[in-house]
Amino acid sequence: MKMLRLLLCLAAALSACSCSSTPVKPWQRGHLADYIMRPARDPLTDSISEHVWFTREAFAGGKGVGGGGCGCN
Amino acid sequence: MKRRHFLLQTSTILAACTAPSLMAAEGWQEKSAMPDLGAFGLEGTLPKLKGKVVYLDFWASWCAPCKASFPVLDGWQTEFAKKGFTVLGINVDETAAAMQAFLKKTPVSFPVVRDAAQKLVAAANVSTMPTSFLIDKQGVIQLVHKGFRAKDAAEIQAKISALLG
Numbered sequence: 001m002k003m004l005r006l007l008l009c010l011a012a013a014l015s016a017c018s019c020s021s022t023p024v025k026p027w028q029r030g031h032l033a034d035y036i037m038r039p040a041r042d043p044l045t046d047s048i049s050e051h052v053w054f055t056r057e058a059f060a061g062g063k064g065v066g067g068g069g070c071g072c073n
Numbered sequence: 074m075k076r077r078h079f080l081l082q083t084s085t086i087l088a089a090c091t092a093p094s095l096m097a098a099e100g101w102q103e104k105s106a107m108p109d110l111g112a113f114g115l116e117g118t119l120p121k122l123k124g125k126v127v128y129l130d131f132w133a134s135w136c137a138p139c140k141a142s143f144p145v146l147d148g149w150q151t152e153f154a155k156k157g158f159t160v161l162g163i164n165v166d167e168t169a170a171a172m173q174a175f176l177k178k179t180p181v182s183f184p185v186v187r188d189a190a191q192k193l194v195a196a197a198n199v200s201t202m203p204t205s206f207l208i209d210k211q212g213v214i215q216l217v218h219k220g221f222r223a224k225d226a227a228e229i230q231a232k233i234s235a236l237l238g
Contacts, residue, residue: 027165027194033135
């Protein structure tokens with residue numbers, strides 16, 4: 001039983017080590033900064049779908065865009 | 074006794090979690106000596122740096138503040154080069170093509186070398202991009218500057234002027 005606990009403890013320690021030592025370094029962020037990683041790559045399509053969304057949802061000032069949800073702006 | 078065992082085991086796990094972050098290299102600090110750049114297998118020709126005030130700048134083509142900093146660094150190169158100053162750009166892009174495409178769009182007069190293996194930047198262990206090191210004539214780091222904002226330029230320039238004497 002003691003051995004089992006020791007092994008469990010070791011396994012937990014090793015997994016903790018492997019998790020905490022793999023951050024992406026600042027100089028390795030080239031892929032993250034890539035254009036393809038942007039959630040919205042077409043500003044026009046993005047603004048149109050955003051307009052439709054906040055109009056349908058009828059909330060004021062949806063996502064920072066002016067308007068009261070009347071669908072008229 | 075059981076409680077003691079539990080505490081011991083918990084502390085082992087906690088120590089294992091925190092050890093890697095504590096062991097992480099500190100990187101280059103102010104007032105520390107600059108290592109020999111020739112030992113890092115940089116791509117490109119290293120200029121003669123001995124006896125010069127050097128502004129060593131780590132940059133990448135995908136980093137927007139790096140792009141914003143380039144005209145300012147180029148201005149310093151033009152203004153102070155004759156007084157024994159040089160900017161040295163260290164590119165950390167994964168491909169040489171990315172660096173060349175950037176330099177074609179944003180040409181500069183200061184020397185640029187590429188840290189293809191990313192050994193030098195790992196030794197410097199910079200915490201953000203860009204990070205720059207202002208090194209005096211004796212090869213001692215006098216300033217570590219993280220990021221780039223246009224409002225910082227005057228302060229750095231004053232420091233360069235002071236080091237040039």
